[in-house]
Amino acid sequence: MDKDFDKYNDVSEMLKVLSHPVRLCIVRGLLEHGACNVTYMQDCLDTPQSTISQHLQKLRTAGIIEGRRNGLEIFYKVCNEQVENLIKLFFGENN
Structure with missing residues (x-):
C-alpha cells in the first residue's frame, strides 16, 4: 500500500467539495x-444568488472551476479534467 497520504488528502478534499448536490x-x-x-445558474437552479455564489467560491478555491470576466459578469467553466472525468463516470456519460 502507498502511504503517501498527501495525495489521498488532495483527492479527499476534492470529493468533499463535490459531495454537495448543488455543487x-x-x-x-x-x-x-x-x-x-x-x-443563468440562479434561474436554472431556482436558488438565491448568494447561495450560488457561496458554492462557486468553494468550487473555485478547490480548483474545480475558473471564472472569466466579461464586463460586469463572470462566466464560469470547469477547468479540472479529473473532475470532468469523474462527473462523466458518476452520471454514466463516458463514451
Whole structure:
C-alpha cells in the first residue's frame, strides 16, 4: 500500500467539495452547457444568488472551476479534467 497520504488528502478534499448536490449540479451543468454566469445558474437552479455564489467560491478555491470576466459578469467553466472525468463516470456519460 502507498502511504503517501498527501495525495489521498488532495483527492479527499476534492470529493468533499463535490459531495454537495448543488455543487454537483453546477459542475455537471457547466460541463453540459459550457461557460455560464451566476444569473443563468440562479434561474436554472431556482436558488438565491448568494447561495450560488457561496458554492462557486468553494468550487473555485478547490480548483474545480475558473471564472472569466466579461464586463460586469463572470462566466464560469470547469477547468479540472479529473473532475470532468469523474462527473462523466458518476452520471454514466463516458463514451
